[in-house]
Amino acid sequence: MAHDFDVAIVGCGPVGATLAIALGQQGVRAVAIERETSIYHLPRAVCFDGEILRMYQSLGVADGIAGVSVPMRGFRYENDAGQALIDWDLPYDRTGSQGWGDTHMFHQPDVESLLRRTMAELPGIEMWDGHTVEQLEQDGDGVRLTVRARASSTTRTVTAAYAVGCDGGSSFVRRAIGANFETLGPEQDWVVIDGVKLRPLDDLPEAMIGYCWPSRPHFFVPMGEPRLRWEFMVLPDDDRSVIGTPEGAYGLIERFAGRDDVRIDRSAIYTFRSLLADPWRVGRVFLAGDAAHMQPPLRAQGLCSGIRDTINLSWKLAAVLRGEAADGLLGTYEAERRAHARAWIEIATELSNVINTTDPQVAAGRDAHLLANPMPYRNETPPLGPGLHGDAAPPAGLLSEQAVLPDGSRLDDETGWRFLVAMTPAVEAALDDDTRRALADERWFHVLDPGAAVADELLARHGAGGALVVRPDRYVLGVADDATGLDELISRWTGHTTAAVPH
Known part of the structure; x- marks a missing residue:
């Protein structure tokens, strides 16, 4: 059956854009349908690990990503006495097992701009911004989407062999296929504050620090000059009409910086969730990114997990669409990626539980345990769920290492x-x-x-x-x-x- 496109991608944040590039570079015709008319101007995700730089290497944009990011220079948890409960001196100044440094901090609009420019260079990829998908239907031959232009309110239809929902936590596509979220951890409200330095602030830490204070757990996140982020737990007695505003933000960060030091670009209350969709595929429609999974940001793996989804799915879709592999190959996507995303959600939820207690007695017990049993840094990733490798034991299903060749190139x-x-x-x-x-x-x-x-x-x-x-x-x-x-x-x-x- 002839379709307008091979793949329709609903949502074109970094996950949807990455999928479009991966498909386009493998000869797949795709359209990315995005409701907004421009890239969101404020940061959301802030961190990629070495695996994601390696994924972007496959797409030819890793050097560009590295150019708009900076290495993370450490990760530490401190109690309210200033003792280090976790202290990881990250190997930021050397190449890790993926052929890149282990952790990179970035300003998300810079990354999205790079991805959009790369998309525009691919002849088989179209971008429809300012459009919303209002209806999605499918049969054995393909998917039919009804799309409305937000500016004119006119509608049109588009057909594709497959569709992928990369449309975030409130995903229309997830609802359209009847998928539901499984809850894997408690919801927690935090204030996220993004700021820009107005002058040098040499006293601020170089490392990311989690302050495990039962009076108010919070984070300091250096994102690369001149950008900074703080995250503070919302407490029951907080006035939410104040704490999520710039005025409230200056009160929260006053021991770090003042009005003459930092411009607040955003202060907003976010709910951190641990959620996993079920299923990820119905017929010819798939989910990826936040549409499929959401996790607390404390391990910085939310966006990373979405990028992994796109790389896993893209080469399989390309092989099936080219007639080189049978549709059964696509059945390995959810089996492999859902288990992997679940593992990362559980890791992030466990790490968040270390910092989140507001009970002084519980905090004292936690501190004593971590001081007596230091947690070593491990740059490990969970295995994929059973799929193309069957149910073989690791190293099957684990992320491989990349060799750097004698001439400095990567394998x-x-x-x-x-x-x-x-x-x-x-x-x-x-x-x-x-x-x-x-x-x-x-x-x-x-x-x-x-x-x-x-x-x-x-x-x-x-x-x-x-x-x-x-x-x-x-x-x-x-x-x-x-x-x-x-x-x-x-x-x-x-x-x-x-x-x-x-x-």
């Missing part, structure tokens, strides 16, 4: 949107004919020379005795000790290709 730039395969010469010599034919398809496989230093390095990094296969989204498909194991790994992909699927 993903050679691999592109393909599976990366590393193996020993002994494994290569014993492969069966079907696997050899599959690996000869350079469209889908980037095979490192067996015995090459970079292959041996990656095998060692991932604990692989004989072979390693990394998916196009940089997660490990699996490891193997011998040729038989590698044969099985490759069949996990070839079993989804259209050549292997009966018609």
Whole structure:
């Protein structure tokens, strides 16, 4: 069936824009439909980790993202006596396992502007801003959306083979497919204050600090010159008509800075939630980003999780739309990503529980425990849920590491949107004919020379005795000790290709 577009993306914040770029660069025709007419001018998300810079490397925009961001220089929790309960000196000044620094702070409008410019360069991508989706219908052949222009109130219809709701926590698409949120933690109201320095403030910390004060838990977040953020818990006795205003903000931040030091750009009360949608897919319609999951910001993984959604989904959609893989491949999206997002929500909720108590006795017990049992810094990510890798144990389903080559380039730039395969010469010599034919398809496989230093390095990094296969989204498909194991790994992909699927 002919459609206006291959994919309709509802919502074009950073998640929707990233999905549009990922699809467009893989030859998919997509339209992004956004209700606003311009990029929101104030910051919301403020942090990417090294994995997300690696994802953006695949899209060719990582250097641009790095250019509008700064490394986070530490993360600390302090009690009201000034003792460090958590103190992580982040490796901001060196390359991490993803080929980039571990944590980057940014001003979201700068990132969105970069993404929109990249979208505009892709001939297969259209952007309809100032439009709202009022109706969504689907059948076995595609999706039909009724779209209204906000300026003129005129409506039109658009058809697509698939649609993806990237339209935030109040998602129209989520409601349209009948998905509901599962609650994984308590709701909490916090005041978020964004400010800009009016002069140098050398006494402010370089690190992000969580002040675990039972009198009022709060955060200080340096976002890169000259921007700053504070977050304060709203207490039961607070006057909400004051505390969420600039006037109230100056009262909250007075021990950090005054009116002559900082201009308040925003002070507003936000509800931090721990929510997970169910389901993420109905027929030809998918959810991604805040439409699918919401979490407290204390681990800075809300937007990161949305970017992971788009990268996971984009290469699978592209393969199906090009006729290279069967629709069953798309069934792995929710299975893999929902479990992964749940894990991050639970991590963020647990970390938020460390700071959030307002009971002095509970706080004293927490302090004693953390002082006696320091929490080490770990740059780990949860595994994907069962999906393309089956239910194999880690490292299958874990994020892979990226090699930096002797000339300073990064291996993903050679691999592109393909599976990366590393193996020993002994494994290569014993492969069966079907696997050899599959690996000869350079469209889908980037095979490192067996015995090459970079292959041996990656095998060692991932604990692989004989072979390693990394998916196009940089997660490990699996490891193997011998040729038989590698044969099985490759069949996990070839079993989804259209050549292997009966018609």
